[in-house]
Amino acid sequence: MKLLILLVIVVGVIALAQLAKIYQLSARLRGHREEEISEADTRLQGSLWIVFMFVLFGTTIWQFVRYGDYLPPSASLHGEAVDTLLNFNLVLIIFLFFVINAVLFVFSYKYRYDKNRKAHFFPHDNRLELIWTVIPSIVLAIIIIYGLKTWTEMTGPASDDAIRVEVYSKQFDWTVRYSGDNEEFGATNFNLITSSNPLGIITQEGVDAALLKSNQKIAKLKDVLRAEKGHLLAEKAEIEQILDGGDNHGHSNDDHSHSQLSEEHKTHLMHRLHDIEELLESDKVTIMSDAAYEAKEDKIYRLERHNQRIMELKPYELGEGLDAWEVGKDDRIVKSEFHLPVGREIEFVFRSRDVIHSAFMPHFRAQMNTVPGLPTRFKVTTTITTDSMRTILDNPEFNYILLCNKICGSAHFNMSMNIVVETQEKYDAWLSEQKVYIAEKN
Numbered sequence: 001m002k003l004l005i006l007l008v009i010v011v012g013v014i015a016l017a018q019l020a021k022i023y024q025l026s027a028r029l030r031g032h033r034e035e036e037i038s039e040a041d042t043r044l045q046g047s048l049w050i051v052f053m054f055v056l057f058g059t060t061i062w063q064f065v066r067y068g069d070y071l072p073p074s075a076s077l078h079g080e081a082v083d084t085l086l087n088f089n090l091v092l093i094i095f096l097f098f099v100i101n102a103v104l105f106v107f108s109y110k111y112r113y114d115k116n117r118k119a120h121f122f123p124h125d126n127r128l129e130l131i132w133t134v135i136p137s138i139v140l141a142i143i144i145i146y147g148l149k150t151w152t153e154m155t156g157p158a159s160d161d162a163i164r165v166e167v168y169s170k171q172f173d174w175t176v177r178y179s180g181d182n183e184e185f186g187a188t189n190f191n192l193i194t195s196s197n198p199l200g201i202i203t204q205e206g207v208d209a210a211l212l213k214s215n216q217k218i219a220k221l222k223d224v225l226r227a228e229k230g231h232l233l234a235e236k237a238e239i240e241q242i243l244d245g246g247d248n249h250g251h252s253n254d255d256h257s258h259s260q261l262s263e264e265h266k267t268h269l270m271h272r273l274h275d276i277e278e279l280l281e282s283d284k285v286t287i288m289s290d291a292a293y294e295a296k297e298d299k300i301y302r303l304e305r306h307n308q309r310i311m312e313l314k315p316y317e318l319g320e321g322l323d324a325w326e327v328g329k330d331d332r333i334v335k336s337e338f339h340l341p342v343g344r345e346i347e348f349v350f351r352s353r354d355v356i357h358s359a360f361m362p363h364f365r366a367q368m369n370t371v372p373g374l375p376t377r378f379k380v381t382t383t384i385t386t387d388s389m390r391t392i393l394d395n396p397e398f399n400y401i402l403l404c405n406k407i408c409g410s411a412h413f414n415m416s417m418n419i420v421v422e423t424q425e426k427y428d429a430w431l432s433e434q435k436v437y438i439a440e441k442n
């Protein structure tokens, strides 16, 4: 069926081309020149421009009526400022859109080809140049200054009584941190990140946990390497050779101390030989290529270096001030959903563990990239609780949402977190129930 339609279209196009050719040939026979276009033709073309203009304007207006209200109501103080800025730009652009297109199409109609009209030679006009340079400059300056002003207001320093919330991104989820009762965030270090300390908060327990974890890894790797068959066989052969050679030496060499030492050494080697033989017979023995063996050795080296870094962190932080070191003990860590009180200024601090993500909270009109190694920030003042918004939108399922707005990997779509905006009392009650990080373990 599709093929048939395609065939009809192709044949139709060929037929039209042939007809046009015949028309051209017949025109030549009738003594018409190709560039001679009749008055009726130009009038038709000109009128079609006008028709097209009305279709364009009509569909544009229809789209605004149909889809113009695409944004949900803004639920933050600066959200209204953002919307006003957006609307200001939109109105300006739409106005220009109608003016420029009207001029374009009306002039195409009005100044269509006329045999009796002579073109006016008009090379330059200073006044016109001035008008179309100065007016756009002023308009653009207004747009830029207005935009910058709004942006600075949104991203400027937060007030002292703002609630600070840390939003931490990684492939592929969000973690949110609130400061504990001391109202300060604990220092963090990426070397301390473990499954039980996802933000790498620096505390004694955090340091111990990280060291323990990497020491366990090192021990496990060393166990595997120790039981590698090739290396065991080589060591065995070496010891056997030394033991054989040692005997010979004992006969030919009369150095007393040397043979004494050999005796001690010999027992040690015998023990080792016994261990190797036992290992070789056990099911612990592994077989590895040289490359695999070296890779494991390299891994041990890197883990030891990692430990070294943690150890360096320890005295430095402790020396600089115990407060900074232990302040994270009561930080609260939240996943999957976080709460905010209504009517308060919230200062978000964004951090990232792996790649650049973008924290996007559409109802707060807030978006900020999260960059590894560089904390970014954004402040928001909440204005509408989740419950009120559910009433406004007449949608009992509604939830504010935090999304990732940067294509950050295969499960990017999965990076979302619900936000609940509620009264201060409810928020306080909720926060006090959240997990206190690490301190909880003791």
Ligand SMILES: [Cu+2]
Residues within 6 Å of the ligand: 169, 170, 356, 357, 358, 404, 405, 406, 407, 408, 409, 412, 415
């Ligand atoms: Cu992401």
